[in-house]
Amino acid sequence: MAMAILNSGCSKEDPKEYVLTWSDEFSGGTIDPNKWDKPEYNRRINDEGPDGWWLREDSYLDGDGNLVIRARKIENRNDDNDPYDYSTGAIRSKGKFQQQFGKFEIRCQLPDQVGWWVAFWLMSPSVGNVDNSGEDGTEIDIFEGFGWTDNLNFALHWDGYGDDHKSEGIQRNIDGISEGFHTFTLEWTENEYVFYVDSIEMWRTRAGGVSKVPAYVKVTGELWTVDWAISEDWANDPETAEYPDYFLVDYVRVYQLQ
Ligand SMILES: [Ca+2]
Ligand SMILES: [Ca+2]
Numbered sequence: 001m002a003m004a005i006l007n008s009g010c011s012k013e014d015p016k017e018y019v020l021t022w023s024d025e026f027s028g029g030t031i032d033p034n035k036w037d038k039p040e041y042n043r044r045i046n047d048e049g050p051d052g053w054w055l056r057e058d059s060y061l062d063g064d065g066n067l068v069i070r071a072r073k074i075e076n077r078n079d080d081n082d083p084y085d086y087s088t089g090a091i092r093s094k095g096k097f098q099q100q101f102g103k104f105e106i107r108c109q110l111p112d113q114v115g116w117w118v119a120f121w122l123m124s125p126s127v128g129n130v131d132n133s134g135e136d137g138t139e140i141d142i143f144e145g146f147g148w149t150d151n152l153n154f155a156l157h158w159d160g161y162g163d164d165h166k167s168e169g170i171q172r173n174i175d176g177i178s179e180g181f182h183t184f185t186l187e188w189t190e191n192e193y194v195f196y197v198d199s200i201e202m203w204r205t206r207a208g209g210v211s212k213v214p215a216y217v218k219v220t221g222e223l224w225t226v227d228w229a230i231s232e233d234w235a236n237d238p239e240t241a242e243y244p245d246y247f248l249v250d251y252v253r254v255y256q257l258q
């Protein structure tokens with residue numbers, strides 16, 4: 001009897017048994033509105049330069065099994081004096097799917113050009129609760145990547161985005177990551193987060209205390225023309241890019257431990 005209980009415990013943890021709970025293979029002709037919301041607004045306002053919009057037309061399926069997130073230079077879209085603006089795309093499962101804990105994976109090819117960054121991330125609606133803890137909601141950046149450098153960023157943000165904002169993160173350089181398709185994976189349990197690239201562990205942390213609430217999924221491009229974002233510590237300068245440029249996503253898959 002004791003042995004049976006022991007075996008039962010082992011089989012739950014080693015090997016981990018994940019069951020697919022939600023996914024999109026992006027194999028249709030249009031983005032599935034039952035799975036994804038496409039936000040559209042002036043996402044990255046710059047009062048002193050071109051703005052970075054999220055436009056619905058910059059997220060679409062290529063008919064060959066991939067989601068495409070595109071970056072473009074566009075005509076100035078608001079009534080400021082910019083010579084032009086930029087746009088990228090974003091999709092999110094907000095209001096359609098969310099999950100607490102589990103495994104979250106994307107397979108994708110990073111863009112080619114400087115000036116923007118792409119991300120696969122989770123967002124809890126309660127990330128703004130300020131209680132000196134991420135347990136009540138955390139933004140989990142499974143990865144942020146670039147076309148111009150092999151640096152990757154992994155991060156957690158909690159207690160909102162104002163004066164009480166807290167974050168932890170690391171950067172890793174992986175030779176050749178901007179070539180070809182790769183997988184980026186998060187394993188999230190009540191005890192810790194573990195981040196992987198191509199199944200190789202990048203970061204293991206419980207910073208903020210681990211979030212204990214559901215989160216929705218986001219796949220996004222971002223472009224911001226403020227100084228910190230166009231520095232060589234981040235996206236670099238879109239002025240020198242050849243747009244349009246593309247971020248290709250083969251799939252997003254979400255699992256839960258059995
Ligand atoms: Ca502007
Ligand atoms: Ca503008």
Ligand SMILES: [Ca+2]
Nearest residue numbers: 129131133159
């Ligand atoms: Ca909090």
